[in-house]
Each structure stands twice: as C-alpha cells, then as structure tokens.
Amino acid sequence: MRFAVTAEQRQFGAALHGLLADADVAAAARAWATGDHEPGLAIWRELAKLGVTALTVPESFGGLGAEPVDLVVACEELGHHPLPGPIAESIAAVPHVLTTVATAGSAGATGSAAGLAADWLAALASGDLVATLALPPLLPYALDADAAGLVLLADGTALWQATPQARLESADRARRLFEVRPDQPLAPWADTEPALRQAAGYGTLASAALLLGAGRGLLEASTGYAKTREQFGRPVGAFQAVKHALADTAIGLEFARPLLYAAAIALGAGATSTARDISAARVACAQAARHAARVALQVHGAIGYTLECDISLWLAKIRSLSCTWGSQSEHRAVVLAALGQDGAGPWN
Amino acid sequence: MNLDPDPRAEEFRAEVRAWLDTNLPDPPLPSVNTAAGFAAHRDWERKLAGARLAAVSWPRRYGGRDAPLAQWLVFEEEYYRAGGPVRVGQNGLFLLAPTLFAHGTDEQRDAILPPMATAEQVWAQAWSEPGAGSDLAAIRSAAVRTDGGWLLRGQKTWSSRAAFADRAFGLFRSEPGAERHRGLTYLMFDLRAPGVTVRPIAQLDGEPGFAEIFLDDVFVPDTDVIGAPGDGWRVAMSTASHERGLSLRSPGRFLAAADRLFRLWQRTAAASGSHSGSALGERVADAWIGARAYQLHTFGTVAVLADGGTLGAESSLGKVFWSQLDVSICETALDLLGPRAEVLGRPVPDGDWAGSYLFSLAGPIYAGTNEIQRSVIAERLLGLPR
Numbered sequence: 001m002r003f004a005v006t007a008e009q010r011q012f013g014a015a016l017h018g019l020l021a022d023a024d025v026a027a028a029a030r031a032w033a034t035g036d037h038e039p040g041l042a043i044w045r046e047l048a049k050l051g052v053t054a055l056t057v058p059e060s061f062g063g064l065g066a067e068p069v070d071l072v073v074a075c076e077e078l079g080h081h082p083l084p085g086p087i088a089e090s091i092a093a094v095p096h097v098l099t100t101v102a103t104a105g106s107a108g109a110t111g112s113a114a115g116l117a118a119d120w121l122a123a124l125a126s127g128d129l130v131a132t133l134a135l136p137p138l139l140p141y142a143l144d145a146d147a148a149g150l151v152l153l154a155d156g157t158a159l160w161q162a163t164p165q166a167r168l169e170s171a172d173r174a175r176r177l178f179e180v181r182p183d184q185p186l187a188p189w190a191d192t193e194p195a196l197r198q199a200a201g202y203g204t205l206a207s208a209a210l211l212l213g214a215g216r217g218l219l220e221a222s223t224g225y226a227k228t229r230e231q232f233g234r235p236v237g238a239f240q241a242v243k244h245a246l247a248d249t250a251i252g253l254e255f256a257r258p259l260l261y262a263a264a265i266a267l268g269a270g271a272t273s274t275a276r277d278i279s280a281a282r283v284a285c286a287q288a289a290r291h292a293a294r295v296a297l298q299v300h301g302a303i304g305y306t307l308e309c310d311i312s313l314w315l316a317k318i319r320s321l322s323c324t325w326g327s328q329s330e331h332r333a334v335v336l337a338a339l340g341q342d343g344a345g346p347w348n
Numbered sequence: 349m350n351l352d353p354d355p356r357a358e359e360f361r362a363e364v365r366a367w368l369d370t371n372l373p374d375p376p377l378p379s380v381n382t383a384a385g386f387a388a389h390r391d392w393e394r395k396l397a398g399a400r401l402a403a404v405s406w407p408r409r410y411g412g413r414d415a416p417l418a419q420w421l422v423f424e425e426e427y428y429r430a431g432g433p434v435r436v437g438q439n440g441l442f443l444l445a446p447t448l449f450a451h452g453t454d455e456q457r458d459a460i461l462p463p464m465a466t467a468e469q470v471w472a473q474a475w476s477e478p479g480a481g482s483d484l485a486a487i488r489s490a491a492v493r494t495d496g497g498w499l500l501r502g503q504k505t506w507s508s509r510a511a512f513a514d515r516a517f518g519l520f521r522s523e524p525g526a527e528r529h530r531g532l533t534y535l536m537f538d539l540r541a542p543g544v545t546v547r548p549i550a551q552l553d554g555e556p557g558f559a560e561i562f563l564d565d566v567f568v569p570d571t572d573v574i575g576a577p578g579d580g581w582r583v584a585m586s587t588a589s590h591e592r593g594l595s596l597r598s599p600g601r602f603l604a605a606a607d608r609l610f611r612l613w614q615r616t617a618a619a620s621g622s623h624s625g626s627a628l629g630e631r632v633a634d635a636w637i638g639a640r641a642y643q644l645h646t647f648g649t650v651a652v653l654a655d656g657g658t659l660g661a662e663s664s665l666g667k668v669f670w671s672q673l674d675v676s677i678c679e680t681a682l683d684l685l686g687p688r689a690e691v692l693g694r695p696v697p698d699g700d701w702a703g704s705y706l707f708s709l710a711g712p713i714y715a716g717t718n719e720i721q722r723s724v725i726a727e728r729l730l731g732l733p734r
Contacts, residue, residue: 001357001418003644004651005349069349223730238733240719243726247668250725254665258644259637265351280637332633339610339636 005261009073012050016077019046025081026310032084033173037147040084041130048127052078056095056202061102061121063095068202068264072209076260079213082317084174086132086143087210088325093203094131094152095124097159100195101187113186120150134162134180138200139324141168145178158185159192172316200325201267205278207325208260208285214314214321215253215285215292221311222246222292222299236299245295252288259284276338279331286322293318351647354418361422367399368430380434381555386470386512389436393467402465403441410457411465417650424598431604431699439509440464440471444517447534451575451583460536472510472539474518474561475584477503482720484519485528485581489563491520491535497569498522500537503562508714510559511548515539519580529581534574541566553706597670599643605677606632606639608699609684616684631680638673642666661728664721671711671718678705 005013023046028039047053052074057063064070071092078087102117123129131150134142145151145164153162160182168177223246226237236242263281266274293315297304304311322328373392378385396402397411405420406412413419435441445464448457463469480486489502504518515538523531539546543566548556575583613632645666649659681701682689692702712718726732 001352001354001647002350002651002654003647004655009349219730223732226732235733237726240723243730243732244719244722246730246732247722247725250730251665251669255638255641255645255669258648259641261349262351262640262644265349280640283634283637284641329630332630332637335633335637336610336629339633340614 003258003261005069005073009070012070013073013077015050016047016052016074017080019043019050020077020081020083025083026313029082029084029174029313032144032147032176035146035176037144041147043083044085044130045127047078047083048125053091053127054125056092057121057125058095058099061099061118061125063121063125068205068267069261071202071206072260072264075206075209076213076216079210079317080217082210082214082217082314084144085130086148088203088206089133089139089143090124090131090148092206093135093199094133094150095121096199096202097133097152097154097192097195098124098131100192101159104187104191117186123149133199133203135196135200138326139203141177142180143178144176145180146176151178151180152186153180153182154189154192154196155182156189158182158189159187159196160185170320172320174313174316175320201274201278204282204325205260205263205267207321208263208278208282211282211289211318211321212253212256212260212285214318215249215256215289218289218292218296218311218314218318219246219249219253221314222249222296226299242299245298249288249292249295252284252291256281256284256288273338273342276335276342279326279334279338282326283328283331283335286318286328289318290322351644357416357419357422360415360419361426364401364423364426365430367401368426368432371395371399372430372432376431377433379555380436381511381551381557383512386436389433390467390470392433393435393437397466402437402467403445406445406461406465410461417653421598421600421646421650425600425603428598428600428604429607436509437464437467437470439473439513440469443473444471444536447517447574447583447586450586451534455571456574469515470509470513472507472513472516472559472561474504474507474510474516474537476506478505481506482717485532487519487521487532489518489520490524491522491533491568493522494567497567498533498535498573500535500543500563500566500568503560505549505560506558506714507561508558510539510546510561511556513539516561517574519584522577522580526578531578532580532584533577534580534583535568536572536574537563537566537568543567551706552709553703597666599639599646602639602642602670602673602677605674605704606636609635609677609681612681612684612701628680628684631676631683635673635677635680638669638676642670642673645669661724664716664724665729667715668712668718668721668725671708674708674711675705678708681705 023043028043032040051064054063055066055071055074059065098117098121102114102121120129124131129149130147132142132145132148133152135154142151142164151162151164153160161184162180163183164178165181166179170177226242227235229236259281263277266277296311297315300311303309377388377392380386380389393402400413403411404413404415404423405417408414445461448460475484477487477489479488489504491498491500500520507516510516515536517536519532520535521531522533543564545562547560549558549560551557610632613629617628678701682705685701689702693700727734
C-alpha cells in the first residue's frame with residue numbers, strides 16, 4: 001500500500017494550476033455567464049494541450065486512457081480556479097458513454113453511430129469538441145449545451161444525440177442549463193445502461209473533485225483576505241472567531257481529500273466498493289465545500305455578498321454543483337446500502 | 349498511488365485475529381478505574397506482551413516486533429474490532445515511549461521500555477497544573493537542584509491513571525525565574541516515592557480516571573531526566589505531537605465504533621422503517637464516512653512518515669477531527685437507543701454507549717483543547733496573524 005499521489009501527478013496538478021493562475025479565469029467565467037464562450041473555450045484549448053480533455057478517452061481513440069486518480073488531480077485544479085463549462089460531463093462522463101458506442105457497434109449501435117462516436121472521441125481528446133449530457137433524473141438538463149458541439153441524452157429508452165431547447169436560469173450564472181429534445185438515436189437503452197452507470201460514477205467523482213477544489217480556492221481567498229483586511233486596528237484574521245472558522249474549513253477539506261482519492265483508486269481497479277467510495281467522497285467533498293462557502297462569505301462580510309467579488313464565482317458553483325450528480329441524501333443512502341451488503345468494518 | 353493490502357500485514361492480521369479470538373477475556377474485565385480492574389488490566393497487558401502484541405512497532409529487544417506502522421494500524425483495527433480491553437499502559441506506550449525513542453538514553457530505554465510493555469510498570473502523565481491547562485507553558489511546579497538529582501515541589505492535576513499507576517512523567521520549572529517554555533525539564537518520578545500524595549478525582553462517570561498529585565520535595569535522580577535539563581519544552585512537544593497525532597487515536601477505534609453504530613441502526617431504526625430511521629440513517633452514514641476518512645488520512649500520514657517526513661502542526665487537524673467524530677458517533681447511538689440510552693453498562697449487545705458517550709466528551713478537551721488546536725491550525729498552517 002502506498003496512499004500518496006506520485007511526483008508526476010503532483011507536477012501535473014502544478015502545471016494546471018500554473019496555466020489557470022495565468023489565465024483570467026474569473027473574466028472567462030463572467031463572459032461565459034453572458035453567453036460569450038470564447039474566453040472560456042480558449043482556456044479549454046490550452047488545457048487540452050496538457051492532456052486534460054484526453055484523460056478518460058482510451059488510447060485506441062486518440063486519448064490517454066489515464067487512471068481516475070489523474071482525472072481527480074485535474075478536476076481538483078479546474079474547480080480550484082474555477083473554470084466554467086461542462087467539465088464533469090465532457091471530460092469525465094461522456095467519453096465513457098461514447099467508448100461503449102464506438103466499440104459495441106456489433107451489439108446494436110448502428111455502424112454509423114460507432115463511427116461517429118469514434119470521431120467524437122478523437123475530437124474530445126484533442127480539445128476540438130466540448131460535449132454535454134442530460135441524464136434524467138440525475139441530470140435533467142444539459143449543462144452549457146450552447147457551448148457544446150455535441151449534446152447527448154440518455155432517457156431510459158435510448159442514447160440520443162439531442163437538440164437544445166429552452167434555456168433555464170441557473171443560480172450559478174456561469175452554468176447555462178438547457179432542456180433537450182431527442183434527435184438521432186445512437187444506441188438502444190439496454191446496450192448503454194451499464195456504461196451510463198459507469199459514466200455517472202466518473203461524473204460524480206469529477207464533481208466531487210471540482211467541489212473540493214472550489215473549497216480550496218475559497219479557503220485560500222478567505223485566508224488571504226483575513227490577513228489584509230483590518231478592523232479595530234488589526235487584521236480580522238487575528239481574531240479567534242475568524243481563525244477557528246477557517247481552521248474548521250481546513251479540517252473539512254483535509255479529511256474529504258483522502259476519500260476522493262480512495263474512490264478514484266476503487267473506480268480504476270473496478271473494486272466492488274466503488275459505488276460506496278464515490279458516494280462517500282461526494283458527501284464529504286460537498287459538505288466541506290459548502291462549509292468553505294459559508295465561512296468564506298462570513299469572513300469577507302458584505303464585499304463577499306457582491307457579484308463583483310470573485311468569491312461569488314465559487315459560491316455559486318458550489319451551491320449548484322453540490323445539488324447535481326446526486327444529492328447528499330441519495331449518496332448517503334448508497335453508502336448505507338453498501339454497508340448493509342458488505343459490513344461497515346475496516347476488515348471488510 | 350494504491351490501497352493494496354500488504355500481504356505481510358494481512359498475514360499478521362490473521363494471527364492477531366486468531367490470538368484475540370482465543371485469548372480475549374470473557375466476561376469483559378471490570379473497570380480499569382478500580383483497584384481490582386486495574387490489576388486485571390495489568391494481567392491482560394502481560395498476556396499481550398507475552399504474544400509480543402503490546403507494542404508491535406517497537407524494536408524486538410524491548411518486546412516489540414520491529415513491525416512497520418502499517419502493521420501497527422492492522423493490530424489496532426483488529427483490537428478494536430474484537431472489543432479488546434482499555435490499554436491500561438497507554439500513557440506510557442503512546443506518550444512516554446516515543447519521547448524515549450527520540451530523546452532518551454540507551455540506559456533509559458533498556459530500563460523503562462520492557463517493564464512498560466508488560467505493564468509491570470504503568471505510567472501516568474503529569475502535564476497539567478491548576479494554573480496550567482491549555483496554557484501549559486504556565487507551569488510552576490519546580491525541580492530544585494540537589495546532590496545527584498532534583499527535588500520536585502508543586503502540584504499536578506488531571507493526571508490520567510495516576511490513581512493506580514506506578515510512575516509518572518511531566519515538565520517542571522528547573523530554572524527559577526525562567527519564563528514560559530524556557531527553563532523547563534522533562535522528568536520521570538515514582539508515584540510511591542516519599543513526598544508524593546495522590547488524590548484521586550471522580551470523573552463525570554463517578555470513577556477516578558484521573559488524580560491530583562502533590563509533590564513535597566520528592567527526590568528524582570539525574571538518570572530520570574529525559575533530554576537536557578532546561579530543554580524540557582522541546583522534548584515534551586515531540587510527545588504532545590504524538591498524543592495529538594498518530595499514536596493515541598488509531599483509526600481502528602472509530603471504524604469499530606462506526607461499525608457497531610451501523611449494526612445498532614440496522615436492528616433498531618432501519619428495521620422500523622420509520623422516517624426518523626432514515627434521518628438517523630444519514631447520520632450513521634456520516635459516521636462511517638468520517639471514520640473511513642480518518643483511516644485513509646492516516647494511510648496518507650504513514651506514507652509521509654515512510655518518506656522521512658514529520659508531523660508538526662498537521663496533527664492538530666486530526667485531533668479536532670477524531671474528537672468531533674467520536675462525539676457525533678456516540679450522540680447518534682444515543683438517539684437510536686432513545687429511552688434505553690441512559691442505562692449504563694451493556695443493555696444492548698452493541699456496547700456501552702452511555703459510557704462511550706461520556707468518554708467521548710473528554711476528547712475535545714484532553715491533549716490540548718480543540719480551541720487551542722484550531723488556533724494552531726490557523727496560525728501555523730494557514731499563516732494567520734497571532
């Protein structure tokens with residue numbers, strides 16, 4: 001056993017951090033919220049050069065076929081900054097769905113669907129294509145369908161290529177939600193259901209990593225602010241009430257992270273505990289991120305309650321993301337069901 | 349990065365499990381905080397030591413197995429899974445021994461560690477004083493130079509196990525007039541030496557789990573100083589960081605508690621299918637998630653230590669986390685038990701929750717209150733101003 005990220009994985013995360021710190025992610029998120037996707041997509045293309053969009057695309061389709069741990073490293077950084085776009089969908093979930101379609105042409109997908117899927121996978125890997133997915137009831141809307149070159153819908157009857165319909169306002173202005181209408185069938189339901197369950201696992205894991213990263217971003221912003229903002233003649237970070245709230249945020253993030261990486265390991269190994277581990281990670285990461293959001297807002301005070309302040313980008317992201325890819329209650333139920341099956345001890 | 353079980357550790361797990369199955373006392377031992385119970389726990393420790401299980405990570409010459417930390421974690425998992433007795437020697441094993449390994453002499457280790465492993469000598473800690481609790485550096489008890497050693501004068505309090513233990517360790521002001529953490533010396537003393545008065549204190553459960561110690565010119569030879577005279581704060585902090593960190597609260601304890609809680613929930617609330625059953629189920633899930641998080645985090649710490657890293661202020665993160673987790677596990681159990689929750693002892697097969705709950709309430713206080721820990725986290729890890 002060795003439960004530590006490798007030096008290579010650490011360098012990958014640091015490279016992404018460097019790229020995103022230099023890019024104006026906040027401006028890109030604000031532009032994205034108005035429907036101007038170009039600055040955000042420009043950052044996606046830069047990330048593609050570092051391999052981010054190719055991580056979960058198999059090597060046989062032009063991707064990297066990387067381990068879920070690498071996906072988690074990347075998504076934690078993308079949440080850390082916080083990048084707009086259908087990240088969990090395009091980078092984590094969709095490649096799995098498409099791989100099944102591309103490789104299972106014999107099992108019911110039409111020949112042309114298999115060819116299309118293979119082309120889409122290559123385009124996803126290179127960063128030329130951004131994809132999104134509606135997967136009701138888990139994901140009732142297609143996120144950022146107006147920025148995506150490919151919109152999928154899996155609705156219990158089939159996997160479809162879909163067309164965006166009406167747009168809904170999200171509490172996170174940088175998340176643009178669309179109702180979708182089925183268009184072209186790509187594969188019958190029976191052939192894609194197992195892949196969709198797997199894809200949902202990847203998407204949920206990615207969402208947990210995004211949430212953890214967002215929580216980290218807020219802790220850093222709040223700590224920085226508390227060191228410089230003065231009241232009563234001293235930095236507000238010198239007051240114990242502020243210190244202790246930020247310490248609790250740090251504790252929440254510190255103990256959510258190992259669950260996240262353990263879930264990635266389980267998913268990569270196809271372990272029987274995978275569903276339990278992903279749900280446990282998701283509960284802890286969402287909880288830690290929500291706590292980080294509450295504390296960040298409180299530490300910033302009124303300035304934090306403005307759209308102008310950059311922490312609003314994380315606050316909105318956490319509020320929305322922590323409700324998609326399954327609720328806290330649903331994930332706790334998954335954990336309980338697994339414990340009922342396998343027992344709750346460390347020896348199981 | 350992987351979580352693959354180490355084959356040697358799993359072999360060891362099987363050995364420990366089999367040994368505990370055969371040897372665990374049945375019925376359970378009487379409370380460690382009674383004279384008879386203390387003696388019974390001493391006997392149990394001797395038995396554990398006989399199987400070289402009392403301190404598996406120690407060198408063989410002191411009674412250990414030279415086992416890596418990963419195997420110690422396995423031992424702890426199995427010990428708590430089986431519901432093994434309270435470790436009466438834990439102050440010595442987990443607080444003093446690490447200090448001796450880091451700062452003691454060979455002579456001290458040879459003399460102290462083997463009888464510690466067999467519980468022939470049981471140790472109490474003597475950190476706090478009436479005026480020095482969270483503010484440990486306010487210590488006033490003095491060590492006064494005399495021929496061949498020191499005379500201890502003053503008062504220690506909240507000394508765990510002191511009511512029945514043999515010896516104690518703590519910090520004393522050895523340089524008169526020295527302020528705060530300067531001029532302190534780390535000393536060991538005999539609780540039955542002339543000049544020592546031990547006054548047991550009844551804890552919330554009515555039992556004397558700790559005591560006051562009055563010291564009236566108690567002689568301590570130079571050989572019972574750990575580290576250099578005057579350097580006691582630095583020496584003690586290495587122990588304090590062990591107490592907060594890896595050694596005192598192993599993940600096995602919380603995983604076992606979460607497991608018992610899960611089974612209690614299955615038999616009670618879940619079986620009733622009620623709405624409150626599902627609300628409590630969410631808390632049960634959170635308890636398991638927390639225990640698992642603590643276990644995985646510890647695996648990460650083992651990797652850090654294996655790479656030659658050290659634990660500093662990071663150990664404060666864990667101390668707050670496990671102590672809060674412990675309270676919430678126990679509170680959830682009380683809510684599941686309802687009116688039976690107030691009954692002491694074991695009215696339900698899954699353990700003495702009323703007793704566990706009381707014990708859990710001490711967690712956020714001892715080994716540095718959680719408020720002190722949060723300030724440590726904020727100042728040393730987050731860099732906030734003092």
